[in-house]
Amino acid sequence: MYYIDPHIHMVSRTTDDYETLAKMGCVALSEPAFWAGYDRGSVDGFRDYFEQLTVFEPKRAGWYGIQHFTWLCINAKEAENVSLAREVIAMIPEFLDRPGVLGIGEIGLNKNTKNEATVFLEHVELALRTDEQILIHTPHLEDKYQGTRMILDMLCDDGRVNRERVLVDHVEEHTVRLVLEQGFWAGMTLYPVSKCTPARAVDIVEMYGPERLLVNSAGDWGPSKPTAVPDFILEMRRRGHAESLIRRVVYENPIAFFSQSRGFVFNPPDVAEHANV
Amino acid sequence: MNVRKSAAVFEQEFLPVRAKLLEVAAALDRLDRADGSLATDARRAKIQAAIQVLLRPEDDRAEQIQLIFSRPFEDDWRKKLGVSEVRK
Numbered sequence: 407m408y409y410i411d412p413h414i415h416m417v418s419r420t421t422d423d424y425e426t427l428a429k430m431g432c433v434a435l436s437e438p439a440f441w442a443g444y445d446r447g448s449v450d451g452f453r454d455y456f457e458q459l460t461v462f463e464p465k466r467a468g469w470y471g472i473q474h475f476t477w478l479c480i481n482a483k484e485a486e487n488v489s490l491a492r493e494v495i496a497m498i499p500e501f502l503d504r505p506g507v508l509g510i511g512e513i514g515l516n517k518n519t520k521n522e523a524t525v526f527l528e529h530v531e532l533a534l535r536t537d538e539q540i541l542i543h544t545p546h547l548e549d550k551y552q553g554t555r556m557i558l559d560m561l562c563d564d565g566r567v568n569r570e571r572v573l574v575d576h577v578e579e580h581t582v583r584l585v586l587e588q589g590f591w592a593g594m595t596l597y598p599v600s601k602c603t604p605a606r607a608v609d610i611v612e613m614y615g616p617e618r619l620l621v622n623s624a625g626d627w628g629p630s631k632p633t634a635v636p637d638f639i640l641e642m643r644r645r646g647h648a649e650s651l652i653r654r655v656v657y658e659n660p661i662a663f664f665s666q667s668r669g670f671v672f673n674p675p676d677v678a679e680h681a682n683v
Numbered sequence: 684m685n686v687r688k689s690a691a692v693f694e695q696e697f698l699p700v701r702a703k704l705l706e707v708a709a710a711l712d713r714l715d716r717a718d719g720s721l722a723t724d725a726r727r728a729k730i731q732a733a734i735q736v737l738l739r740p741e742d743d744r745a746e747q748i749q750l751i752f753s754r755p756f757e758d759d760w761r762k763k764l765g766v767s768e769v770r771k
Contacts, residue, residue, distance in 0.1 A: 518754075518760075520764040523766045527766075549753075549754060550753065551753035551754065552755065552757075560769065563768055564769045578749055579746040579749050606745065609745070612684060615684065644695070645685065645687060646687065647684075
């Protein structure tokens with residue numbers, strides 16, 4: 407089955423991973439800007455990173471027939487340096503019209519601090535001013551519930567935010583309802599230990615239905631599995647779910663969400679699949 | 684949406700659940716065999732509370748366990764952090 411991984415950090419993965427993804431049916435992916443594992447020291451460090459995201463990664467993905475899209479921001483983990491964050495936010499528009507740029511992301515909170523909230527709001531302001539879509543990172547583990555509630559508070563306060571153009575990522579059992587009920591898209595991240603497992607992600611699809619739900623691997627430099635979306639597909643099949651439902655979550659939903667971005671120019675695979683097998 | 688029969692789900696889940704329960708039991712035994720006390724470690728109390736949730740009849744156990752391991756949300760977080768409200 408063709409699928410799209412809507413959140414994966416390929417700069418941290420090998421070219422062999424691109425080949426494996428292609429063999430597993432991945433035809434497109436989107437790569438949000440994120441933390442490199444260390445705090446970058448200057449705005450030029452981010453400029454180089456955005457160059458890699460918008461030029462080299464699409465080329466590397468293309469070697470295996472995968473279409474690469476991206477999102478730009480300074481990650482919440484680096485938001486404590488507010489002056490650098492503001493320099494980066496001011497520089498981002500240089501890249502927004504490049505092919506494959508879908509919007510601002512992954513922005514959000516990490517430890518739910520004042521500086522993180524300030525930088526988050528300034529990113530949202532940039533997205534609204536430039537009419538970009540938004541991809542949101544919600545915090546890890548014990549900080550997730552509190553941080554997700556804070557993020558939703560900030561977004562729902564602002565009447566200019568079109569909730570259908572915002573994806574709130576890394577939802578789990580205690581946050582997915584809050585996100586969907588407020589009209590946002592929700593992403594489930596499949597990780598080996600934290601976040602969701604494939605089985606729990608399928609549980610969430612069964613409980614809430616496929617509307618505005620996405621599933622991703624968020625493969626990066628830490629413990630993660632870039633082929634986690636095929637694991638989700640397999641779990642859906644093991645439970646007897648229709649191919650059309652699986653395809654809706656892993657292929658049609660990402661296209662529906664990304665299609666709201668002017669940077670999403672998608673060439674579907676030549677070989678058509680039957681949606682109602 | 685496909686709704687499965689409970690007998691079929693149980694058939695698929697019995698061995699994995701059994702294995703996970705044994706892992707938890709063995710980890711708790713391992714803690715008990717170790718030297719020292721965890722009486723003042725709040726995380727140990729959270730583990731205990733989460734185990735209690737497993738015994739409840741409700742069908743939102745996963746959500747409830749997530750909340751046990753979550754920091755509380757306070758409605759007045761903006762005031763406490765000094766972040767002003769955006770009303771546009």
